[in-house]
Amino acid sequence: MANCLVAQSGGPTAVINASLAGVIRANQLNPVYEHVYGGINGIEGVLADKLYDLTNLPGRDIEILKQTPSSALGTCRYKMKRGQEADFKRVVEVMAAHDIEVLFYIGGNDSMDTVDALSEWAAANGAPQRFVGIPKTVDNDLVPVDHCPGFASAAKLANQIVHATYLDYAAYTRPEVFITEIMGRDAGWLAASCCVCGNVDLLILPEKPFDKEAFLAQVQKKIAEAGECYIVISEGARYADGTYISAGESKQDDGFAHAVLGGAGQTLKQIIVDSGIVPRGLVQDLSRATRSSNFAQSAVDVSEAYELGMSAHARSANPAFTAQVVGVQREMVDGRYNAKFFAGPASEFANFVKHFPEEWILPDYQGITEEALDYFRPLIEGEPKLVYENGIPATLVPFNQR
Amino acid sequence: MANCLVAQSGGPTAVINASLAGVIRANQLNPVYEHVYGGINGIEGVLADKLYDLTNLPGRDIEILKQTPSSALGTCRYKMKRGQEADFKRVVEVMAAHDIEVLFYIGGNDSMDTVDALSEWAAANGAPQRFVGIPKTVDNDLVPVDHCPGFASAAKLANQIVHATYLDYAAYTRPEVFITEIMGRDAGWLAASCCVCGNVDLLILPEKPFDKEAFLAQVQKKIAEAGECYIVISEGARYADGTYISAGESKQDDGFAHAVLGGAGQTLKQIIVDSGIVPRGLVQDLSRATRSSNFAQSAVDVSEAYELGMSAHARSANPAFTAQVVGVQREMVDGRYNAKFFAGPASEFANFVKHFPEEWILPDYQGITEEALDYFRPLIEGEPKLVYENGIPATLVPFNQR
Numbered sequence: 001m002a003n004c005l006v007a008q009s010g011g012p013t014a015v016i017n018a019s020l021a022g023v024i025r026a027n028q029l030n031p032v033y034e035h036v037y038g039g040i041n042g043i044e045g046v047l048a049d050k051l052y053d054l055t056n057l058p059g060r061d062i063e064i065l066k067q068t069p070s071s072a073l074g075t076c077r078y079k080m081k082r083g084q085e086a087d088f089k090r091v092v093e094v095m096a097a098h099d100i101e102v103l104f105y106i107g108g109n110d111s112m113d114t115v116d117a118l119s120e121w122a123a124a125n126g127a128p129q130r131f132v133g134i135p136k137t138v139d140n141d142l143v144p145v146d147h148c149p150g151f152a153s154a155a156k157l158a159n160q161i162v163h164a165t166y167l168d169y170a171a172y173t174r175p176e177v178f179i180t181e182i183m184g185r186d187a188g189w190l191a192a193s194c195c196v197c198g199n200v201d202l203l204i205l206p207e208k209p210f211d212k213e214a215f216l217a218q219v220q221k222k223i224a225e226a227g228e229c230y231i232v233i234s235e236g237a238r239y240a241d242g243t244y245i246s247a248g249e250s251k252q253d254d255g256f257a258h259a260v261l262g263g264a265g266q267t268l269k270q271i272i273v274d275s276g277i278v279p280r281g282l283v284q285d286l287s288r289a290t291r292s293s294n295f296a297q298s299a300v301d302v303s304e305a306y307e308l309g310m311s312a313h314a315r316s317a318n319p320a321f322t323a324q325v326v327g328v329q330r331e332m333v334d335g336r337y338n339a340k341f342f343a344g345p346a347s348e349f350a351n352f353v354k355h356f357p358e359e360w361i362l363p364d365y366q367g368i369t370e371e372a373l374d375y376f377r378p379l380i381e382g383e384p385k386l387v388y389e390n391g392i393p394a395t396l397v398p399f400n401q402r
Numbered sequence: 403m404a405n406c407l408v409a410q411s412g413g414p415t416a417v418i419n420a421s422l423a424g425v426i427r428a429n430q431l432n433p434v435y436e437h438v439y440g441g442i443n444g445i446e447g448v449l450a451d452k453l454y455d456l457t458n459l460p461g462r463d464i465e466i467l468k469q470t471p472s473s474a475l476g477t478c479r480y481k482m483k484r485g486q487e488a489d490f491k492r493v494v495e496v497m498a499a500h501d502i503e504v505l506f507y508i509g510g511n512d513s514m515d516t517v518d519a520l521s522e523w524a525a526a527n528g529a530p531q532r533f534v535g536i537p538k539t540v541d542n543d544l545v546p547v548d549h550c551p552g553f554a555s556a557a558k559l560a561n562q563i564v565h566a567t568y569l570d571y572a573a574y575t576r577p578e579v580f581i582t583e584i585m586g587r588d589a590g591w592l593a594a595s596c597c598v599c600g601n602v603d604l605l606i607l608p609e610k611p612f613d614k615e616a617f618l619a620q621v622q623k624k625i626a627e628a629g630e631c632y633i634v635i636s637e638g639a640r641y642a643d644g645t646y647i648s649a650g651e652s653k654q655d656d657g658f659a660h661a662v663l664g665g666a667g668q669t670l671k672q673i674i675v676d677s678g679i680v681p682r683g684l685v686q687d688l689s690r691a692t693r694s695s696n697f698a699q700s701a702v703d704v705s706e707a708y709e710l711g712m713s714a715h716a717r718s719a720n721p722a723f724t725a726q727v728v729g730v731q732r733e734m735v736d737g738r739y740n741a742k743f744f745a746g747p748a749s750e751f752a753n754f755v756k757h758f759p760e761e762w763i764l765p766d767y768q769g770i771t772e773e774a775l776d777y778f779r780p781l782i783e784g785e786p787k788l789v790y791e792n793g794i795p796a797t798l799v800p801f802n803q804r
Contacts, residue, residue, distance in 0.1 A: 012570050041575050070569035077576070160794045164694035167472035168414050170800060173443050174479070197794055284689045292566035296697055298793070380793035391700070391782035392562045392599055398572060 002101035004032075004316070006054070007039030007046060008136075009107035009114070010077070012070035013150025014157075014293045015305035016136045017396075019106050020072060021065040022309020023134075024054050032317045037098065040400045042076035043114065046103070047087065049094050052399045064396050066302055067386050069294035074400030080114045088121040095129045102130045102316045104309075108137040108148075112325050113350035119323030133325035133346050134312050136305070138291040140189035143354045144344060145327035149308060150291065152301035152379040155193035157293035158182055158286060159380060165284050166199035166230050176280040177219065177229045177272055181265030183290050184234040188356040190290065191234035193376045195367045201226075202365040204233040204268070207355050209240035216275050218365050223277055233264050294393050299382030304328050304339055311341050325349045337378030404503035406434075406718070408456070409441030409448060410538075411509035411516070412479070414472035415552025416559075416695050417707035418538045419798075421508050422474060423467040424711020425536075426456050434719045439500065442802045444478035445516065448505070449489065451496050454801045466798050468704055469788050471696035476802030482516045490523040497531045504532045504718045506711075510539040514727050515752035521725030535727035535748050536714050538707070540693040542591035545756045546746060547729035551710060552693065554703035554781035557595035559695035560584055560688060561782060567686055568601035568632050578682040579621065579631045579674055583667030585692050586636040590758040592692065593636035595778045597769045603628075604767040606635040606670070609758050611642035618677050620767050625679055635666050696795050701784030706730055706741055713743050727751045739780030 006023050008016055020038070027036050033055075040050040052073070057065070065072060080087050095103065105115050115133040122129050135142050140151035162180055169178040184190045188205030195203060201222045204210060222229035237245045246263040269281035312326045327349075329340045360372035386393045408425050410418055422440070429438050435457075442452040454475070459467070467474060482489050497505065507517050517535040524531050537544050542553035564582055571580040586592045590607030597605060603624045606612060624631035639647045648665040671683035714728045729751075731742045762774035788795045 008573075012573050014566075041573075044575065068569070069566045071573040074575065075573045077574075156793055160697040161691045163794050163797070164416075164471045164696055165690045167470070167797065167800065168690050168694040170803065171410075171414050171443075171473040171477045172479075173446065173476065196792065282690065284691060285687060286691075287686045288567045288570050288684065289563045289686060289688075289691075292570040294566055295562040377792065381790075382793075383790060388783075388785060390598065390779065391558055391784075392565050395565070395569065398569065401572065 001034040003035040003037060003099050004102045004104065005037045005039055005046065005051065005095065005100045006073070006104040006106065007042050008071040008073045008075050009042040009105060009111040010075060011108070011138065011291060012075060013136050013138050013291050014069045014153035014297050015149050015301050016106055017068045017072045018066045018302050018305035019134045019136065019149060019309035021062045022306040023104055023313045024057050025062050026310040026313035027055065030314070032313065033101070037100065038073045038399055041074035042078065043080055043091070044076040044078045045074065046094055047090050051098065052402070061396055064387065064394050066306060067294050067297065067384065067393050068395040069292040070398070072396055072398050074398060079110060080117055082117050088118065091118060092122065092127045092129050100129070102132060104132050104134055104312055106134040106136055108135070108139070109142055109350055109352065112346050115325065116323060116346035116350050119346065130316065130322035132312050132316050132321065133349060134308050135325060135327055135349060138190060139184055139187050141187035141353045141355070142349055143352045144348055146330040147328065147379060149301060149305035151189065152298040153293055153296065154190055154290045155376060156298040156380040157290060157296040158190060158194050159197040160296055161284070161286060162194045162232065163197040163199055169230060169282065170228060175223065175227065175278045176282060177231060177269070177278055179231045179233060179265045179269055179281060179283045181233050181235055181283065181285045183286070185236045186353050186355070188234045191232050192356050192360070192368050192372060194232045196373060196376050196380060199230055200232045200367055201229045202231045203367045204231070204237045204365060205356055205361060206234050206236035206238060207358065208361055210237050210245055211240070212271060215365055216272065216277065219272055220277050231268070233268055235264050237264050294395070295386070297384055298380050299384045300379055302384050307341065315343055403436040404501050405437040405439060406504045406506065407439045407441055407448065407453065407497065407502045408475070408506045408508065409444050410473040410475045410477050411444040411507060411513040412477060413510070413540065413693060414477060415538050415540050415693050416471045416555035416699050417551050417703050418508055419470045419474045420468045420704050420707035421536045421538065421551060421711035423464045424708040425506055425715045426459050427464050428712040428715035429457065432716070434715065435503070439502065440475045440801055443476035444480065445482055445493070446478040446480045447476065448496055449492050453500065454804070463798055466789065466796050468708060469696050469699065469786065469795050470797040471694040472800070474798055474800045476800060481512060482519055484519050490520065493520060494524060494529045494531050502531070504534060506534050506536055506714055506718070508536040508538055510537070510541070511544055511752055511754065514544070514748050517727065518725060518748035518752050521748065532718065532724035534714050534718050534723065535751060536710050537727060537729055537751060540592060541586055541589050543589035543755045543757070544751055545754045546750055548732040549730065549781060551703060551707035553591065554700040555695055555698065556592055556692045557778060558700040558782040559692060559698040560592060560596050561599040562698055563686070563688060564596045564634065565599040565601055571632060571684065572630060577625065577629065577680045578684060579633060579671070579680055581633045581635060581667045581671055581683060581685045583635050583637055583685065583687045585688070587638045588755050588757070590636045593634050594758050594762070594770050594774060596634045598775060598778050598782065601632055602634050602769055603631045604633045605769045606633070606639045606767060607758055607763060608636050608638035608640060609760065610763055612639050612647055613642070614673060617767055618674065618679065621674055622679050633670070635670055637666050639666050696797070697788070699786055700782050701786045702781055704786050709743065717745055
């Protein structure tokens, strides 16, 4: 009997480990593979032959794994580039050495591209190894899924913090603006989702060029009307010429040729204070807490992430199943949200960015349409019953630290 | 039958409304007062005669009020200064006009000073009005209590975010530091509490002068030993000469003659990167989310805040009870934490800052002692069962917005 390998890549989420748990548990329920190995630190660990045997992870640990944030196997940002023959050969070599038939790769669009590239290479070189993608991303920017595991929990935390900080802000009489900055390099899904709680006065998305004067006019209006203005800004918000609002802040390269962003909120505050509309502003940058919010997991998100892991495992029993990614589509049953599971070619997931739809954006930074709210609402409902230890949700010791 | 008045002041917390709920509920259980009025926006609202009748708030609303963060009555930073006769006269006038016998003031040490000053003024001017303090502060810097309502929930959230972001950070192989900045102007209680989760490598408190070279040596050591270094810094951390680490960041005045801080984490990151130890660092500033974390309330904190409200109400039935503040002391019963309620003179609570004890600080930024951990642990244990609406904890519409 052959073995399988699971690895995680890219930025962690609150539920990426639930997908890992799903693969492990599915194999305990139906042992398609003799061993389920975990690749330590993504493809880097595979290249370095660093594997961890997860086959017999106890049921209690699997439950705790579902509520452990971040990537329990460790992650990487190393990109397998087409044409780097040595890397492709090495992955297949390591897999062959351990009799590994299938690699499940949990990640975002870059990782789905890796699944596609590995499958392509294997087909072209007569290698029997197969490659299956399990999507995750807090950015929710993957096509062709309805949404992506990791996003809903991030959106739920964001709404909880926006609502709580709005109430904190609204308790004061002094004139000031409140700005919450949230992740979203190219797609404004997370920022837009913050409107669900009903406390966002103005919303700045990367999808709409930022017009400073038009925006300041809206701030002025909100302050004049209600004495307050709660603003949510996506880290990737930019001017018409493509310059990020955060430009001027120091940048670090994350090795993937994307600019590392940060500071849009602080820069925006300065713009508003300089305009003289209000003398002060407060900035809350949700930063990393957004994506690792295991204390604010969405029940829908955890279930879907777990079940996508199970689905990938079960589908992989078909020896023709390769270069595929599993995903969720939405169907409405009696007016209620229902997840429909499917699988599609990795090439359709890779290297595309699904933007927040133009037609869901209200003019003048006024937020999003009812249709958009209806899209978000069912995703953030429901709270899993968490196991606590010492006042915080219990977590597993990461496998890359064992 | 006379009436009473409750108002809230200073920075909100996750449980300041639980104390308000306690006063309202206690009067429903034993109607010592005909009406329980809420002062809108603290003493500002009292001066402006803006009151809201809370007497018959339904039981369900009282329960939701306990999980509503921020100050549901609104808050203020207006300070009643001794000698400003007009203000003192006006407060007593407004109280007399509404037949209000007792003012319950929920706030930090500045507010406890207001309780003291008002009581003093009333005694000196033969006014029969009485003044009672109910403490709150996320900073935990009040004497002579064991701890202060609001602190434990902030500490619980901080531990959840530190643990989650640590796991996120630890999933990567690249060399970088992670820095979490947290509130604490003059006292490092909140920053120190982050050590409970066990993920803090280095801790910078305002209580110990920051020595750049000594600190960098420790960063170097942690990176060399484990390849990682998770740092928690208090916003009020400073050099031996009193200069804040955050100095250089623009400051705004909050009207209370304290400097408004922010940016210690970013500044520290720059210091570390400039030193060449690691090429990059990540900064998470917990900012306002720290104190309004209704989704991460500590059960102990909610109970004690609520019961302190009840205790203040019950004790105030004694016509000699004035210029007093209620509080919690700690007793250990069979080795387990137990809250002991007491009341003491407002003058003992006012205008003192209780620092994190020197003897609980480990040398070389290594965190805190076991004794300190034992102090924190029981405070952050337990989670109240929250009522959710639309994916976030249900909250009441603030009374200052009705």
